[in-house]
Amino acid sequence: MSLSGGRKVIIIDEADYLNPNSTQPALRNAIEEFASNCSFIFTCNYKNRIIEPLHSRCAVIDFSLKGTEKAQMAKDFFGRIKQILQSESVSFDDKVVAELVKKHFPDFRRVINELQRYSQFGKVDAGVLAQIANVSISEIVKHMKEKDFGAIRKWVASGDFDANVVFRQIYDALYDVLKPQSIPQAVLIIADYQYKQAFVADGEINLVACLVELMGNCEFA
Structure with a gap:
């Protein structure tokens, strides 16, 4: 009481x-x-x-954004980010900031942290677009197909990846990169490591382990 x-x-x-x-x-x-x-x-x-x-012991309340509400919040989000950059005297390109917001919305903290990293030299311009592009899995698929562990480890270590994004993109590409008989096994592997990602001490090691298991247990097309 x-x-x-x-x-x-x-x-x-x-x-x-x-x-x-x-x-x-x-x-x-x-x-x-x-x-x-x-x-x-x-x-x-x-x-x-x-x-x-x-x-079962709780009432579930979902705060996910839908429709026009999401569009309005993204607009406000973008405006607030611009105010912060202006107050910190950081020059920026509207299109670049918009791309960054689009990628990480509605994770406000992630956008702020990314901008701090990109603006360390005093500006946020088109030069950072290559860094904020979506993860392309074509390179990592090539490394797995060639069973090149060193290249896999280097790819993960050198990138600023959200592991859950990598898991999802590999899952979405399974029919394009694996032989049909390997797809069910790949789904189980991805699901297992995606689950573990929430609890492991080192997410980078978990992602590498997932890629290594896919490399060793799946046949690539």
């Missing part, structure tokens, strides 16, 4: 990163034990990473 006699509220931020085999199951009893005087709020980006017993 709170000091004022009312209900307490416990907020668990980024609950999707809690271990689903230990921490999340342990919360089930806590929720039930203190349900009479305490409310629990779990925030997450990936609700599929929350175990079903916690889902």
Whole structure:
């Protein structure tokens, strides 16, 4: 009970990163034990990473953006980024900033961090477009097909990749790059490492491990 006699509220931020085999199951009893005087709020980006017993004990509220609301927020997002750049006396190209916002929206923190990196020399211009282009998997597919582990490791280490984006792009390209009999196995491998990505200590190692397993267990077209 709170000091004022009312209900307490416990907020668990980024609950999707809690271990689903230990921490999340342990919360089930806590929720039930203190349900009479305490409310629990779990925030997450990936609700599929929350175990079903916690889902069943909570009301799910999805804050995803849809339709015109998304377009308006992206516009406001872009305007705010421009204000920040102007206040910091950083020269910039509107088209480049728009491309960066388009790639990372609605992750405001990611956009700010990327701009800090790109603007270290005082400007954000067309020279950074090559750096913010979408991940192209053609090169890594070539390395896997050639079973070149050194090149795979170098590709991952030298890039600023979101592992989940790489997993998705490889998945989308399976029918183009693998022989049909290898596709089911590849799906299982990708799903396994995508799941592990949320909990591993080093995401780069996990991504390399996924690519190595695909290289060793799949036949490329």
